[in-house]
Amino acid sequence: QVEVAESGGGSVEAGGSLRLSCAASAPASRIACMGWFRQAPGKEREGVAYIKVVNDYTYYADSMRGRFTISQAQDKAKNTASLQMNSLKPEDAAVYFCLADLVCRDRSWDTPDWALRYWGQGTQVTVSS
Secondary structure, eight states, X not given: OOEEXXXXXXXXXXXXXXXXXXXXXXXXXXXXXXXXXXXXXXXXXXXXXXXXXXXXXXXXXXXXXTTEEEEEOSSGGGOEEEEEEOSOOGGGOEEEEEEEESSOOGGGTTOSOOTTEEEOOOEEEEEEO
16 A cells, blocks of 8 residues: 655745655555646646656756756655745635655656545645735
């Protein structure tokens, strides 16, 4: 069983920054990729960023590229990932979910449903204008 837990959400003014953290545990498996999605009220869950554990290769949603940065701990065995969010806009407000994949999805990383994907409970990010 894979467990995923996020932390670091909160409230910030537009233009500000927040850093989200995620920790995954997979006692009997190896995590291949980690990432972040978000979901705003009334909207579908959308991909934010994704990182391959083995080589730090990253994917980003176009609207977040350049403002958001996903990274992982240097000790890859820790299965932790962070999302640094800068220049936040009111439209970035959402619940942010961390994910851990046992097999990476590469080009289809931003399709939410995947049998080997595990989700955290989500953390709220609020951006005031």
